[in-house]
Amino acid sequence: MKVAVVGATGLVGSKILQVLAERNFPVSELIPVASPQSVGKEITFKGKGYKVVSMEDAIAAKPVVALFSAGGSTSAEWAPKFAEAGITVVDNSSAWRMDPSKKLIVPEINADVLTKEDKIIANPNCSTIQMVVALNPLHQQYKIKRIVVSTYQSVTGTGKKAVDQLMGERAKAAGVEAAYPMAYAYPIDLNVIPQIDVFTENGYTKEEMKMVNETKKIMRDDTIRVTSTTVRIPVMGGHSESVNVEFEKTFELATVKQLLKAAPGVVLVDEPATASYPMPKDAHERDEVFVGRLRLDDTQPNTLNMWVVSDNLRKGAATNAVQIAEYLAANNLF
Template identity: 40%
Template sequence: MTFHNIAILGATGEVGKEILNQLQERKFPYKGIRLFASQRSAGKEIVFDGKRIVIEELNEDVFIQDGIIFSALDDDLARHYLPRLVHDEVVIIDNSNAYRKDDTVPLVIPEVNPEDIIGHQGILANPNCSTIIALVAINALHKVVPIDSMIVSTYQAVSGAGSAGIYELEEQIQDIALGKESEPRVFPYQIAYNLIPQIGGFDSEGNTSEEMKLLHESRKILHHESLQVSCTCVRVPVMRSHSESISLFFNEAISVSEARDILMNAEGVRLVDNPNKLEYPMPLDTSYQDNVFVGRLREIQVLGRKGISLWCSGDQIRKGAATNAVQIAEKYLNI
């Protein structure tokens, strides 16, 4: 077993902390580990694998000599720091949106396109959380009968906006119970007891940036430039785990029973599909899990076309971010 040095940039955020948890939970082989965060967090200690590790400040002077760098920085910081850290002795796995559209940067879901890792030039990109959850759910079907289009609605937990999103929902629930007013800060409107059909900014055609990520990233990961995607992303008052309603249309006919058999053995999928017993995926069941739960399979007919509709849920902090990043590193070490 080969042991590697590890660095985590943005180690005190929700994704950075979960990467640490996953490294320990999955017994990832390492020689040494360095944790970086802002000046505000520098000097604090985090316990990892029974050891106390002092958080270092991420600044212009940082140089990481060799090993694997996990970046949990935001887009601007990733664009600023990652090119400076790239050299022949490191590989960077980036969780931001900064390099996902870059043709020279592989965008990887290990259950879907692990072979793309080979083409890296120093940076490997982690897809958006909703993309990961959707493609893990549908990939096995696509491999058997190619998908030509899909209609997706996402129901995204507040933790997708980080710890501040969780705090805002908790605070609003408490304030409403006490009859107090609560001013939205993270989300554009009150999220408690509400739905907000906007995640990201709008483009000239009325699509949000989150909705367009699913289109562009799915095409890149599946190597399917003609894939048609219509997506609506909604923020919901759920603490953790995103859910998605996905309607799929294929190049050839596929039955619900065939789809169910395929998903029963799909990597990264747990089939939970027994309506008679009220069994279907829900955020509470998928939180702190790494599989994407899939259920509610049924045949649909839209505008003369038959397809399959399904419902899926997955923990966007784990499989939608941190676990996927660590799995990329595991695949990288085994290629």
């Protein structure tokens, strides 16, 4: 089918192209789209060169699906124009996630709500995706009451500028003088920054509130209470999360492990005796969500501690978007 990738020259857009190729998505014609400055540039997909085109030209080409990895304001302006032309949009920005008329989809959890009428489909926040993939099988069995999550998020979640800042600071520390941009207000190498996105009136950041609100929408349960602290750290392989989850029902740790082993998209790495647990370097370029450090919280009943790691550019963005497109294709929903 004819596929447009909007934001094709960015970190996530480039990863979408990679994932489309790896998963052999049936692309008969690729339409790479980017900002006016990038129009005319050439990108390579499956060994073939394609010229980057404008938004208007992409709509005129009538792709079946457009995978958006542009910013929120760009998506707010252009996604409806694609949709009006009959093109299904899978959008990576935050523009549509909490719109009550739009579906917020993690295929392992709630793709069943999709219909042919859904022309703008929202891809959730990266940190939310990996958490709900790990928690959903447990929620189905024990029903979640409350989640306390602290994240350790890769600089790749900010984009190329942040990667350049980290590597520039690292080079400078090694005595190599090089100019580099500042994606953050503070150094990131040998540091952590307990702020992702801007602060809201309640003292939480927008990233933290995304995890609160999106979790309830994806899991179709407004009774789940979520509190979050999101932190940027100097790694590049993926995001990590410390999750403390309280259930309504009692559980056995052995059964929890069995549920996670059987869950789609989840890999259990939990062997304290051999110091085996998930780490970003092992999740890098993988599509699964890795779970480990499972243990009872002995300070209150029915509560579990867990550690969740995933590649934020893949399952946290590109792969999840492609999986949505795969589901639509497999179920004749285009």
